[in-house]
Amino acid sequence: MPVRNVYLDSEFLPADPTNADLVSIGLTDVFTPGADDMTGTYAGVLVAELGEGERVIALTGDKTLALEAIDTYYRVECGFPNLLDDHTADLTTAYYFLDSGHAVFTRTGDGGWTATPTGSDSPGAVPVTRFNADEVTLPVRAPYTQADSARIF
Template sequence: MTGTPSPRQPAVAGEPFVPTADDMEATYEGVLVAGFFEDEGAIALTGDTNVALKAFAAYYSHFVGEPFFPEVLAVPDTTLDDLARYTESGYALFTRTEDGGWHVTRHDEPTAPHAVPATWLPDHDPLPDPEPTSPGQLTLPWGADA
């Protein structure tokens, strides 16, 4: 997954860094958010799924001009919390690209230099029905690689 070049960050290809507002597309609910091209979804720089979902909802409504996951939220008594099953949280490692943009990969070690908590929201249309999950387990119906 890649991001657009930041006008304030020098292009040091391959160097890890912690993103700032200049690197991401927007800030919603106090969370940095960026979408990916070619239907790759979006990333929010927080490990708190509920906060990430609120940020994704604001991001989506702003950039797309439509409600966030209307086909799911149209179901009676459905809330943004019910969408948590469509996300995946962990740690992200950002590295610079030659053009000053960035590339992000998932990282398992929260203590790794420059690793930041992140929540991914894969883009999938139409939105599939979620597979059943057990407490503490997340299964994305289209695979874990967002």
């Protein structure tokens, strides 16, 4: 049976789950993934596939490192020209599709693991960046491409 790694949607837990919240949905074996738990190390960062489709997770909260690692993963493992699967695309566009935060990792009965989004101060939280190639639509929609638009911060 193939190992199934899953990234749960945040709807399963409160914003800052406690150990009791994790236990309530059956997540009790919290761990920090190592090289044996991931697909491989790309550009110095551990990266793994997530379930079905074109989703991956990198064990870093730094989007610059994640971008390089995930791009390397897609070129090496999938044969893509880059993580956007478009040799003409500027990779800075990919930042829009990277989702950084923290997750708690727990083991599953089939030898895989589950990553559950959580707050940075939750017990066992690990910085991660997730990428879902199925969500990529080029060109990136405005206002994300407008340099002269009003700034939010």
